[in-house]
Amino acid sequence: MTRLSVNLNAVAQLRNRRDLPWPSVTGIAKLVIEAGAAGITVHPRPDERHIRRTDVFDLSALLAADHPGIEFNIEGYPTDQFLELVETVRPHQATLVPDDPSQSTSDHGWDFAAHSDFLSAVTARLKGAGARVSLFCDPDAGVEGIARAQKTGADRIELYTGPYGACYADSAGAAHQLALMAETADAARAAGLGINAGHDLTVSNLPAFIARVAGVDEVSIGHGITADALLMGFPEAVRRYNAALGS
Incomplete structure (x- = not known):
């Protein structure tokens, strides 16, 4: 079964438009968990334009105290500051992305050949802190890219x-992208790697994705589910996304 992790960056970005404590990041976390989300994802960036360091600690405390079975996933580019944050908070999972700090959002996966030594060292450090390590991966990485990813020691x-x-x-473009991701996912499973997915997944495109790309462990969704929540509320949005996943 594919698990749903709700990314709260868009909630934090809305809050940050004013010097006010609402919408509450921890409050929305409680809502989505109660509605059936299996995890919470955050992507703190150095400029704190959405998730702040304080949010990371607040969410960690909330999950530890009230929802120990809910997974906490922290995404980010592995700067020393990011690595120290993960080592302090000790989330269940750390997702490493090759973002420039100025990017508005993640838009590509790692070049596993060019960054093999770097990713191997970072992965070992984070696994030493007890985190599962996931590496952002282009849909067309294929067998060769996955072989390089596996050698880093990532999970x-x-x-x-x-x-x-x-x-x-x-529809033709979507079918092509699904075929690329299915090939990469097959290679990942064969190499003993788990499979997560995320970015611009919606209630509409999730069923075809899940049907075509086998063995996905987790999807991390923020923008789409937040947009839907503006219309129907977060609890109902979570229920609909879980239904789209077949949960």
């Missing part, structure tokens, strides 16, 4: 589903 890949999400009005 999982996260398929970057942005190109698939961009095909919302292009």
Whole structure:
């Protein structure tokens, strides 16, 4: 069964428009957990334009005290500051992305050949802190890319589903992207890696993704589920996304 992790960055970004404590990041976390989310994801960036360091600690405390069975996933580029944060908070999972700090959002996976030594060292450090390590992966990484990812010692890949999400009005393009991701996912499973996915996944495109790309452990969804929550509320949005996952 594919588990749903709700990314709360968009909630934090809305809060940060004013010097006010609402919408509450921890409050929304409680709502989505009660509605059936299996995990919480955050992506703190150095400029704190959405998730702040304080949010990371507040969420960690909330989950430890009230929801110990809910997974906490922290995404980010592995700067020393990020690594120290993960070592302090000790989330269940750390997802490493090759973002420039100025990027508005993640838009590509790692070049596993170029960054093999770097990722191997970072992965070993984070696993020493008790975190499962997932590496952001292009949909067309294929067998060769997965072989390089596996050599870093990582536990999982996260398929970057942005190109698939961009095909919302292009059925042929969507089918092509699904075929690429299915090949990469097959290679990952064969290499003993778990499979996560995320970026521009929606209630509409999730069923086809889950049907075509086998063995996905977890999807991390923020923008789409937040947009839907503006219309129907977070609890109902979570229920609909879980239904789209077949949960």
